Amino acid sequence: FTFGRFCDIIKVVRKLIDKLEFDGEIIKMNDNIIIIGPIGVGKSTVAPEVARRTSKKHIDMDALRGQIYALTDFSEELAEKAYDKGGIIGWHDYQKPFELFAVKTLLEQYTNAVIEFGGGQSVYTDATQADVFLSLVKDEPFVILMLPCEDSERSKKVLSKRARNKGERILNDISITSETNKNAAKYVVYTDGKTPEETIDEIVGIYLNAGSKE
Numbered sequence: 001f002t003f004g005r006f007c008d009i010i011k012v013v014r015k016l017i018d019k020l021e022f023d024g025e026i027i028k029m030n031d032n033i034i035i036i037g038p039i040g041v042g043k044s045t046v047a048p049e050v051a052r053r054t055s056k057k058h059i060d061m062d063a064l065r066g067q068i069y070a071l072t073d074f075s076e077e078l079a080e081k082a083y084d085k086g087g088i089i090g091w092h093d094y095q096k097p098f099e100l101f102a103v104k105t106l107l108e109q110y111t112n113a114v115i116e117f118g119g120g121q122s123v124y125t126d127a128t129q130a131d132v133f134l135s136l137v138k139d140e141p142f143v144i145l146m147l148p149c150e151d152s153e154r155s156k157k158v159l160s161k162r163a164r165n166k167g168e169r170i171l172n173d174i175s176i177t178s179e180t181n182k183n184a185a186k187y188v189v190y191t192d193g194k195t196p197e198e199t200i201d202e203i204v205g206i207y208l209n210a211g212s213k214e
Contacts, residue, residue, distance in 0.1 A: 030140050031112045032056075033207055036184065037146035038155075038175035039119035040162035042191055046146075046200045051114035053204050059110060061102060062118040068102045088167040092120060092174075096129050103136050120171060123178045130180045137184045142207055145185035146199070148192040152176050158192060 033050060035043050044060070051058035082094035099121045106115060122137075124130040137143055148158040155176045163169040175181060187206050191199050 031142075032107070032110060032140055033114045033142040033144065033203070034117065034137065034140055035114065035144050035146060035203070036117045036122040036181060037119070038159055038172040039168050040159050040172070041146045041148065042196060042199060043116050043146055045196045046203060047114050047116035049196075049200045050203050050207075053200070054114065054207055057110070057113040059106060059113045059115045061106060061116060061121055064106070065102065065118070068105055069098055071105075072098055072101055074098045088170050092171060093126075095120065096124060096126065100124075100129060100132055100136075103133065107136055107140070119168075119175055122181050122184055123171075123175050124180045125174070125178075130183075133180055134183055141186060141210070143184050143186045144203055144206065145181055145188045147176065147188060147190055149190050150188075154192075 033054065033056065035047050035050070037043055047060070048058045050056075079091055079094050083091035086093065099118075103117075103121060122133065124133050148155040156173055159172045159176070160169050163172060189199060189202050189206075194202075
């Protein structure tokens with residue numbers, strides 16, 4: 001337990017106090033930290049620690065995928081057929097309506113969590129789906145896009161080395177240049193050349209220092 005950690009806790013407490021009305025009732029506000037970005041950029045490494053340091057619950061959308069999809073008419077059989085017909089892009093496109101449902105479900109359920117999106121859950125190439133997604137996250141104050149660097153081609157090369165298969169490389173190429181990622185993000189954090197701890201510090205700093213800029 002360090003002095004820096006103590007200071008982080010004090011800042012979190014102050015942010016919670018700021019949510020009190022004069023009559024002492026808690027105002028329900030969006031205070032999520034949403035972390036988006038391509039596969040392999042480091043979301044799963046940093047999100048749990050960001051949650052710990054900001055005293056929030058960590059929500060992994062990929063881990064809840066099966067549970068949420070069970071509430072829909074999602075079909076693994078149809079997903080496989082979409083893959084057989086259109087490859088990874090066909091599979092990707094079939095997932096989109098269900099991913100939108102997952103986003104809507106979790107944002108309605110949580111207002112004070114670190115929500116870690118999967119690599120594709122913030123990526124929509126269909127204009128209507130993109131508009132729906134952006135409307136869902138527009139009032140979220142801390143949507144943080146993680147990318148290796150500002151240069152798209154260099155980012156693709158960095159993540160290509162981490163990809164486990166060709167499908168991940170294709171999906172990352174889409175994600176890195178995704179307009180919905182760019183338009184949804186309130187902040188962009190570049191990770192290339194940084195340790196996970198440095199990236200965590202940057203994200204926590206964005207959250208804790210936001211109030212001082214208002």
